[in-house]
Amino acid sequence: MARVQLAELTAFVTVAEHLSFTKAALQLGMALPTISQTIKSLEENLEVRLFNRTTRSVALTQAGERLLAEVLPVLEGVDQALESINLFREKPMGTLRLVVSRSFGMRGLAPLIRPFLAEYPDVRLELALDDANLDIVKHRFDAGIRAGHRVERDMKIVRVLDDFPLLVVAAPEYLGRHSPLSTPNDLHSHNCLKYRLPGDNSIQQWTLNKDRQRVEVPVEGSLIANDLDFLLEAALDGVGLAYLPQPIVEPYLADGRMVRVLPGWDYTLPGIFLYHPSRRQTPLPLQVFVGFIKNWRKKTSAGTRRTPNTVE
Secondary structure (H helix, E strand, O other), X not given: OOOXXXXXXXXXXXXXXXXXXXXXXXXXXXXXXXXXXHHHHHHHHHOOOOEEEOOOOEEEOHXXXXXHHHHHHHHHHHHHHHHHHHOOOOOOOEEEEEEEOHHXXXXXXXXXXXXXXXXXXXEEEEEEEOOOOOOOOOOOXXXXXXXXXXXXXXXXXXEEEOOEEEEEEEOHHHHHHOOOOOOHHHHHHOOEOEEEOOOOOOEOOEEEEXXXXXXXXXXXXXXXXXOHHHHHHHHHOOOOEEEEEHHHHHXXXXXXXXXXXXXXXXXXXXXXXXXXXXXXXXXXXXXXXXXXXXXHHHHHOOOOOOOOOOOO
16 A cells, blocks of 8 residues: 555545535645545555545545544644644744634724734635634634624634624615604514524524613515625615614714614624634634734724723
8 A cells, every 4th residue: 555645635634524526626726637636546545435426426435434533633633733833933824714704804804914914924814704603623714703692602712893783774765765663563564684694594583672671573574685795785775674783884874874773772792702612722823813803902992992801
């Protein structure tokens, strides 16, 4: 049996995780014929078939499942060994892989990319903008960033944004064509744009609090989407009422392109957090990114914002 190369094992694990040669090739930045030949070479060296392939599907064989179980801890050990060498360098280097909720990635994280990479030029940042609550361990991300109520409990967390409310908003043009609202029950007579949560495919409930009152309104409307930015654009275009996070709608409320409906009624979510596995050694690129986020929080907390409450 010929000596197996680390690159072959990495390709095998990537195909096994995706059960797709095409997706694995895209993730590794390889041509599809190259990764197919890599797996074929590995199977020939091991003298055993690792995947059952058809024109429509890819599945692990029993031997493939056994190899995957044995190889994953080995590759993780290699990653940790290489990461330990990072401690001897003057400047952190390596790849930081983050999965980030789409809306925060577009607005909150995007302005931090240039200063972070300027401060750490040897760090390569790979971002996946995704709202589906991917398992960061299974998909080999270093960390994730999303709303606190969607973070697994066994993770180490660092606060990025303070708690924020969900608000009912609409364009002035829509409100000019429809009856005014004074109570949450009035939502039943309006076109409400609904959000389908990408994680579990459920429809987000419109929950509103005021003082000690809490109501859940089963709204109806002509549009359902699984992207908050799409719903924002539809609301700005006068399609209907939207139930959106304050950080997303704040600029449009300030310039008058959007109006808050039912003032005093909202529902608070527990902020945005960076989270990463608590049982793993923290890679140095992630360590410096966490420090960068904390320093950014301190700078932006001056004035009206409260002192950041960082949890770790």
